[in-house]
Amino acid sequence: MEIVFLEEVDSTNDEAKRLPFKHGLCVVARKQRAGRGRRGRSWLSEAGKGLYASFILERLNLPIVSVAFGVAVLKTLKELDNRFYLKWPNDVYIEGKKVSGILVERTKDRLVVGVGINLSYGKEELQNLEKPATSLSAEGIEFNYNTLLKSLHKNVLELHARLKEGSFNPREFERECPLIGREVVVVRENERFRARALGIDTDGALVVERDGQITRLFSGEVSIRG
Ligand code: BTN
Incomplete structure (x- = not known):
């Protein structure tokens, strides 16, 4: 190497x-x-x-x-x-x-x-x-x-x-990401919302559920709800 x-x-x-x-x-x-x-x-x-x-x-x-x-x-x-x-x-x-x-x-x-x-x-x-x-x-x-x-x-x-x-x-x-399955706060551009992190899809997007709707996140900050 x-x-x-x-x-x-x-x-x-x-x-x-x-x-x-x-x-x-x-x-x-x-x-x-x-x-x-x-x-x-x-x-x-x-x-x-x-x-x-x-x-x-x-x-x-x-x-x-x-x-x-x-x-x-x-x-x-x-x-x-x-x-x-x-x-x-x-x-x-x-x-x-x-x-x-x-x-x-x-x-x-x-x-x-x-x-x-x-x-x-x-x-x-x-x-x-x-x-x-x-x-x-x-x-x-x-x-x-x-x-x-x-x-x-x-x-x-x-x-x-x-x-x-x-x-x-x-x-x-x-498997190694404790955010998955938890309630999280998503901050991206001008918005901030609560959601449940469901998983990572084959494109690497974080899949979240927000008010019954599925959203795929490609960027932004996500933290476990405090
Ligand atoms: C991040 O978490 O924002 C990414 C940080 C990446 C830092 C490394 S240090 C080696 C390489 N050279 C850089 O200028 N950045 C990456």
Whole structure:
């Protein structure tokens, strides 16, 4: 498995778009100057405090791709601790706090899967973020950077191969996502409503029931009703 290690970069996703295409190549940096999150947000990217990795993969035009890679990241983290779970569309949480996020992007010739995992940020450093967040160290979880990266690399490649052959099943996500089957609050664009989360469909949409009507959500924020 080939890995390009960088001391510093703007964003590993951007570097993964600039490099010549090579399926499976992983770009990792110790620090990102402009780490990016979903929905135009930034991603905390201080030197050595997180795992910032992007994978160059053969392009797949399946809408479920971005949801599916959450399963690969979850599998990696569950090797360290069994309490991790998924939150649609592809965040990994532990005890109500986000520990990892994924930014999937496409160019003409490739899929770039960018994974950020908070490793050793202290609780105070994660306090002013938009969502409650944590890190492996803050949760008392021990890890080895190289082992974690190797396992992530393997799981991402395996998941890509399964997506390609059509053997990925959205149930794999549902099983690990406690939102499913619960009353949730959906926030998207200018609306906010209560609904029941029913499941994830083959396009990766979150299917919810609202006043007897079925709605498929492709983006937005969903949280368990407080
Ligand atoms: C999110 O939850 O909003 C997605 C966060 C994705 C962050 C990772 S860190 C490595 C890669 N490079 C980036 O600029 N973003 C992704």
